[in-house]
Amino acid sequence: MIGTRVKVSIRCKRCGERFVLRGKQEKGRIETGFKQCLCNNQADFDIEPME
Numbered sequence: 001m002i003g004t005r006v007k008v009s010i011r012c013k014r015c016g017e018r019f020v021l022r023g024k025q026e027k028g029r030i031e032t033g034f035k036q037c038l039c040n041n042q043a044d045f046d047i048e049p050m051e
């Protein structure tokens with residue numbers, strides 16, 4: 001198995017922008033390929049898997 005496909009909700013803690021992406025969940029880690037927000041924030045996010 002290569003990991004579970006999940007929908008992921010990402011919210012920027014700096015500007016509040018929300019993104020919904022598809023990602024892969026592997027051993028508690030979520031891989032989305034998401035790089036940065038529109039406000040150049042690259043690290044400060046709330047990331048939650050959606051059902």
Ligand SMILES: [Zn+2]
Pocket residue numbers: 012013014015016017037038039040041
């Ligand atoms: Zn932002």
